[in-house]
Amino acid sequence: MIDFAIDDATREQLAQTREWGRTAMRPAGLEADRSAAPLPALHPYFAKFVERGGGRTRWAGPAGRARAEKPRSVVASLLVVEELAYWDRGVMVADPGPGLPEGNVLALGSEEQKERFLGPFLELDRPRWACFAMTEPGAGSDAAAIATSARRDGDGWILGGAKCFIGGASRADWILVQATLDVRSGRAAQRAFFVERGTPGLGGFKIEKKMGLRAYESTSFTLADCRVPAANLLGGESRGEQRADYATAMRTFNAGRPIIAANAVGMGRAALDEAIAFAREHELLHRERVRDRLEAMARKLLMARLVCLRAGWLADRERPNITEASMAKALAAGVAQEATTLGMELIGATGARGDHLIEKLYRDVKAMDIVEGTGQVQRVIIARNLVGLPR
């Protein structure tokens, strides 16, 4: 029996998230969007975020004591990220913390690496960021094609290449860089390396211009003869498991897909709420056709939410959920785009003027179809699983 019930503590966490979203995230997101620039690292929003306990690692610490307060289940965490994205998905990604690579470090990092790289996120003295760099100008959907090279040199490694569209790269304390030992050997030759801020050869940071989600930076950078110590190879030298780094990177994306789906549902809900508020204010609700369209949208959003929660429910039981995670993302990103389109159509000229939330949501939501595997790639994964082909 599927049961998405949540406990009182999660209900309380959702209420707090709603209040924080309304009072802090939404205004910060609008500010960044209107100025067409990411929120600066020294923005008071981030200091407040850290003050209220955000940005900490899930790692329990060397003594197993410290632990950031986290949702108690994947289902609960999906509900929380849906709520965060309802208020501002760009600000949610901009929030300080060990972010996307934390899971890779917890899964594969040595104890020494956890202490070195996650330790500073136990008790934050200031907002800190970390990020994961996979995408390259020549390798997006086909992550096995990355060309950033790693070459052994004495007691270290030399990295060379270029990455693009990496969230938070220029402000990160360290970047987990996916590189290859031999570009002809595909995924088996991939390894991940910690590259710390200020490492000579790490540079050329360029913040990309984005149509939406402007609150966080998406940054390209280069690695030119960038030397890192042997201790910065994720998992260390001795780990013999050949494809572990690539497989772990892919697991990060698999775990991320329901999160992106939940974000999309939150953004779609926000768009629907804007449309209903406008229709009420402008006395459009007596029109049956208008009500029909709102009703259809609410129904599709609920469907997307249920598929997303089912992917989380399976993850909570440690059952395979690759198909469900891909279905959730493919479905929710499409439905959320539909919801923002409906909002734009109903709100009409008022929405198109450029200072209405619906117009921002319309631009923000497209990325939900692109990041962590495009909608098209999700459909490829679902179809291959359906007919029993290897992924």
Ligand SMILES: Cc1cc2nc3c(=O)[nH]c(=O)nc-3n(C[C@H](O)[C@H](O)[C@H](O)COP(=O)(O)OP(=O)(O)OC[C@H]3O[C@@H](n4cnc5c(N)ncnc54)[C@H](O)[C@@H]3O)c2cc1C
């Ligand atoms: C806002 C934003 C934030 C991002 N943040 C990060 C980040 O923090 N870290 C990071 O590493 N990357 C990040 N990315 C990059 C993102 O992961 C890639 O954009 C994504 O993987 C798609 O790659 P691509 O843009 O190169 O498109 P391509 O892979 O070139 O795809 C182009 C088109 O071809 C289609 N296509 C590709 N392969 C297939 C196939 N096998 N079958 C059918 N169709 C196919 C795709 O669906 C797409 O429509 C971000 C991107 C965006 C837009």
